[in-house]
Amino acid sequence: MENRPDPLVVARNGRWPAIYIVGDEEDVRDIADRMSDRDWHALTVQLGRYALQKSRRFYWRTGNSGELPDGERVESLVSKAVVLWLTGRRRWNPSEYDDLPRFLQSVIDSLLSHSANGYDNRGTSADEGPVLLGDVTPEVELLRKERALEAERTLSEIVCRSRQDAVVTAIIAAMRDGAATRREIVQATGRSAADIDNGLKRLRRLGASVAVGQKERMS
């Protein structure tokens, strides 16, 4: 939509927002019309995999990545993301996200973040008043140190087990130096994006395996 007016300008004008909304509707219509059932299926499966993998980093009370707080499941999360886009409540800005899956992944991130910070996952009630950041009890501090120690152990084992993998070793080094995105890792290592993506997938699998092993040893 090259001729779309600046949202800040249209917000001050009583009539333009309607045209702005119609423009977005046409965008969604175009995209939805172009997608075959097969496209929808592939997109759904990709988003399901993404939500599942992303949810594992949070400390869900349910202890199962398929189940999320507030009785949510991965399929409910993915369907919410799709509905938010289809109904125009979340708008895809192609200049921000290259493609639809990336945009929907960002919606999933936002929903996951909302769930992770919600009452059900924190175990505190809204009635108990705001959480004070400065109010750190010895118990909370102890838990924080335990988590940090556990993370250190996990990371050491990952590094140890990935020594033979040059790409993964380079990725870990780049991360240690502060690279926080795939693009930054590509720049820092000088390797191709495909190599880095494959390395990240191996690294993630290794991390999951180490975490599961540690959990089993502890129980």
Next chain:
Amino acid sequence: MKKTTPEDMLRLMNDLGAEAEHSDDESRAALAEAGVDADAFARAVRARVQTALPAARPRPTRLSWEAVRSSALMVLAASAAAFVVVSYINDRAGVEIQHQLARAQLISPLLPALSSDDAERRSVALVVAEQVDPVFAAETRKQLAVWEVRTQAQARTSRNSAYASRIIAGLQKLELSRDPNDRKAAIWNDLLPVLQEARKNRDDFVDVAIEYQRVLPLLRVRNPDVFLDSYWGELWILNILLESRIVPVVEAARLQAPEPAVVEQIFQKNAPGLADRDRKAFEEAVSAYSSTLKGLR
């Protein structure tokens, strides 16, 4: 770039690993590894999306992404249309006058759209009408739903060429011809076989049975001017529709259904003139019909 902690490192490994490009097979494998069947998962999401979208049109028997697309687009169109109208009125009057204006100005222009052949246009008009006059919209929605179910069934039946051509042929003979042989052919060759074949698949049967509401007024079961040996075929059609368990079809069929005593009387009067085989077939149809009506009561 600042140094990262081990916790940050693990989070990054997880997140960037998830963000990396995955092939469809890799995604399916990742789901399978977590005990999630990819196809079942996709179906569950599709069903949830369809449920979450407001019911802009009656849901088809089989959920499809096509229906999801349609619902979503209608919701979008409706919100856009409502926004345009409300913005327009906002410029002109106070709250109370707005409401009056909205009722008068919005409902009237919506009427052509509500009676349009275009389902999308109708649904959008209905969603807009709900914001203006919920009572009017609710009643209209109810009527449109009945009408639309019938239209959709007709559309589906017409796509099924094996049934559609025979149904049309049967209807034409019943409606247009005065030749008794045409009536017999319509019942025995077209309409009854289609209904019986469609019974093998519930989805097909529902569509065909809804379409057969057009056949019902053309049946001469209550008071045949001239008795034809298509009579018990017509009785079978009525019987099948009565036991279809499709509410509007059963209701329409009951309106056409005579008391069993009436049918029994017609049987007594005409059966003696029939060949043994036909008499037995007639008797069987009468018996089934009486039993169905008894069950409905």
